[in-house]
Amino acid sequence: MNKMYSNKWYIIIFLLPALILFCGVLIAPIGASGYFSFFDWNGFTEKTYIGLSNYKELFTSDSIGFMKALGNSLLLAVLSVFLQLPLALALALVLGKKIKGERAFLSVYFMPVLISTVVIGQLWLKIYNPDYGVLNVALRAVGLDNLAHIWLGDKATALGAVFVPILWQYVGYHMLLLYAGVKSVPPELREAAMLDGATDGQVNRYIVLPYIKPIIKISVIFAVTGSLKSFDLIYVLTNGGPLHATEVPSTLMISMLFLRNRYGMGSTIAVLLIVLCFAFALLINFVFKEED
Amino acid sequence: MATLSLRNIKKVYDNKVTAVDNFNLEIADNEFVVFVGPSGCGKSTTLRMVAGLEDISSGELYIDDVLMNDVAPKDRDIAMVFQNYALYPHMTVYQNMAFALKLRKTSKEEIDRKVRQAAEILDITEYLERKPKALSGGQRQRVAIGRAIVREPKVMLMDEPLSNLDAKLRNEMRAEIIKLRKRINTTFIYVTHDQTEAMTLGDRIVIMKGGFIQQIGTPQEVFDHPANLFVAGFIGTPHMNIFDAELKKDNGQYSVVVNGAELKCSPEKQAEYEAKGLEPQKVKLGIRPEHLNVSKEGPAAIKARVDVSEMMGSFIHLHANADGKDVVLVLAAADLPTEHRTGYEYGSDINFTFDTNLMHLFDAKTGENLV
Numbered sequence: 001m002n003k004m005y006s007n008k009w010y011i012i013i014f015l016l017p018a019l020i021l022f023c024g025v026l027i028a029p030i031g032a033s034g035y036f037s038f039f040d041w042n043g044f045t046e047k048t049y050i051g052l053s054n055y056k057e058l059f060t061s062d063s064i065g066f067m068k069a070l071g072n073s074l075l076l077a078v079l080s081v082f083l084q085l086p087l088a089l090a091l092a093l094v095l096g097k098k099i100k101g102e103r104a105f106l107s108v109y110f111m112p113v114l115i116s117t118v119v120i121g122q123l124w125l126k127i128y129n130p131d132y133g134v135l136n137v138a139l140r141a142v143g144l145d146n147l148a149h150i151w152l153g154d155k156a157t158a159l160g161a162v163f164v165p166i167l168w169q170y171v172g173y174h175m176l177l178l179y180a181g182v183k184s185v186p187p188e189l190r191e192a193a194m195l196d197g198a199t200d201g202q203v204n205r206y207i208v209l210p211y212i213k214p215i216i217k218i219s220v221i222f223a224v225t226g227s228l229k230s231f232d233l234i235y236v237l238t239n240g241g242p243l244h245a246t247e248v249p250s251t252l253m254i255s256m257l258f259l260r261n262r263y264g265m266g267s268t269i270a271v272l273l274i275v276l277c278f279a280f281a282l283l284i285n286f287v288f289k290e291e292d
Numbered sequence: 293m294a295t296l297s298l299r300n301i302k303k304v305y306d307n308k309v310t311a312v313d314n315f316n317l318e319i320a321d322n323e324f325v326v327f328v329g330p331s332g333c334g335k336s337t338t339l340r341m342v343a344g345l346e347d348i349s350s351g352e353l354y355i356d357d358v359l360m361n362d363v364a365p366k367d368r369d370i371a372m373v374f375q376n377y378a379l380y381p382h383m384t385v386y387q388n389m390a391f392a393l394k395l396r397k398t399s400k401e402e403i404d405r406k407v408r409q410a411a412e413i414l415d416i417t418e419y420l421e422r423k424p425k426a427l428s429g430g431q432r433q434r435v436a437i438g439r440a441i442v443r444e445p446k447v448m449l450m451d452e453p454l455s456n457l458d459a460k461l462r463n464e465m466r467a468e469i470i471k472l473r474k475r476i477n478t479t480f481i482y483v484t485h486d487q488t489e490a491m492t493l494g495d496r497i498v499i500m501k502g503g504f505i506q507q508i509g510t511p512q513e514v515f516d517h518p519a520n521l522f523v524a525g526f527i528g529t530p531h532m533n534i535f536d537a538e539l540k541k542d543n544g545q546y547s548v549v550v551n552g553a554e555l556k557c558s559p560e561k562q563a564e565y566e567a568k569g570l571e572p573q574k575v576k577l578g579i580r581p582e583h584l585n586v587s588k589e590g591p592a593a594i595k596a597r598v599d600v601s602e603m604m605g606s607f608i609h610l611h612a613n614a615d616g617k618d619v620v621l622v623l624a625a626a627d628l629p630t631e632h633r634t635g636y637e638y639g640s641d642i643n644f645t646f647d648t649n650l651m652h653l654f655d656a657k658t659g660e661n662l663v
Binding site: 186188189191192193194195196197198199202206207210211213 | 343344345364365366368370371372374376378380381382383391392395396439443
């Protein structure tokens with residue numbers, strides 16, 4: 001058996017099926033997107049090679065609204081890292097302390113991750129409904145009628161109203177990741193710190209957080225890249241509207257590809273999304289390494 | 293430095309399992325007390341209750357006459373060395389040792405002085421900038437001890453600190469702990485399942501079984517006068533031989549009958565038994581392997597057949613069978629006839645006897661020492 005492991009032909013043969021699959025479903029489409037991004041093409045007729053024009057147009061044209069969409073995504077990423085993750089971390093630290101009903105709380109917080117995004121979208125549509133939605137009903141009930149309005153239809157509130165369910169849905173996901181990390185801290189480390197004179201807060205700050213730093217890094221990468229490519233909830237709730245107020249690169253890409261028949265431009269957005277996700281993942285890795 | 297008083301300490305888990313019961317112990321200032329016993333005897337649980345890492349179900353714990361039951365671990369001024377070191381993996385050796393002082397807002401100069409002083413005592417100065425993963429088991433253990441002593445705690449707790457080390461390193465570290473103890477003034481509680489560690493380190497030993505204290509005494513006391521059969525079997529290597537025997541009294545003279553051999557009790561034992569008013573009865577007779585001698589055939593000699601003869605250098609460990617009962621004799625090779633200095637043949641017949649002054653008699657039913 002060991003002989004087999006050391007023979008590179010065996011290694012190649014065993015890895016080949018996975019490699020073919022990986023290339024077929026991931027690398028080839030990325031390559032194809034890269035290729036199509038250099039064309040002006042509607043997806044059906046003859047395509048015209050236009051070089052980097054799509055990229056240029058994307059960054060300069062106001063009518064496409066890519067920069068606005070990218071800004072929305074980055075705002076979501078910032079909120080994810082500085083709002084969603086701290087909340088998830090706080091929950092993980094509390095649940096990791098062997099509290100009563102730990103499992104029940106875990107299940108409850110994780111439930112939104114398990115539910116289909118379309119269902120969650122429908123749920124929040126009901127909450128935001130201007131007539132019978134819980135939010136407006138509650139505001140009116142406490143006399144704040146002036147605050148009640150069309151949350152998803154107003155340019156001023158649509159983005160915030162869309163971000164709330166996105167952040168809410170994945171708090172449980174990050175919490176579970178971080179909770180697993182908190183649970184992996186050997187109990188003797190906490191005990192040693194307690195005997196060294198650390199309060200609960202100091203145990204978390206000096207022992208638990210540094211110990212789970214690799215998991216925090218993963219969570220940050222997931223939160224940022226997830227925000228950059230967020231799509232489904234926005235699609236269900238507003239589809240990028242009203243007037244592109246909630247547009248993100250993914251909704252813009254779908255719109256370019258399937259509504260405006262600009263296949264080349266859609267591919268360009270896809271390529272930029274991939275590059276951005278990679279770049280941020282590398283940047284986050286670098287920042288965490290620097291801290292070490 | 294501190295005195296400890298453990299009064300009627302009890303630990304019950306989930307209202308079902310009693311881990312420690314009726315634990316009473318007074319520990320003097322600067323004393324080194326060792327809790328020893330087999331796995332599950334409650335020694336670590338007791339230690340953790342002293343540390344505050346486990347709640348005390350009932351009873352009282354006093355440190356320097358202050359009730360500690362509800363005091364948080366961080367406020368007890370106790371340091372603990374854990375079995376698996378529990379070093380903070382993301383901190384250097386220096387940071388590990390300085391952590392407690394940093395939390396107490398000690399000045400940087402003072403921290404540096406104390407850390408370097410402790411590092412020097414433990415010979416780990418050259419590793420101060422390393423992370424724990426870059427250290428060997430022995431070095432890690434030194435750091436763990438260093439982290440504890442740098443704080444100059446009132447009480448130092450050690451939970452099987454040497455059990456993750458190999459035999460050679462364990463012996464070395466044991467000697468280090470003895471030296472360390474002389475250099476720092478503090479009260480030690482040390483938990484181990486290794487009776488050799490207990491005997492060599494402790495001013496007093498607390499022997500536990502099933503959550504109860506079996507005996508408290510100096511190493512010499514528990515070796516020379518085991519309180520019951522469990523202590524007799526637990527302390528000493530190889531274990532004490534236990535025989536079914538009969539205590540007789542003829543014309544005021546006590547004797548014991550073991551495997552058909554009758555041995556008259558020594559004058560000291562006579563006096564002891566007389567003073568206790570022992571009645572003739574069936575007993576368990578304990579005699580340590582090193583107190584058995586090969587003898588000539590006679591009324592006071594017990595017959596046995598050799599099963600295994602182990603040459604240990606200056607000693608021979610002889611495993612023999614005396615009428616169905618396994619017996620171990622530890623014989624000084626130098627005292628043996630020339631032909632037996634390297635051991636005995638398998639299956640050869642021997643006779644052995646012992647000085648009754650060195651025997652221990654236990655109640656056949658309760659196992660308690662009769663004297």
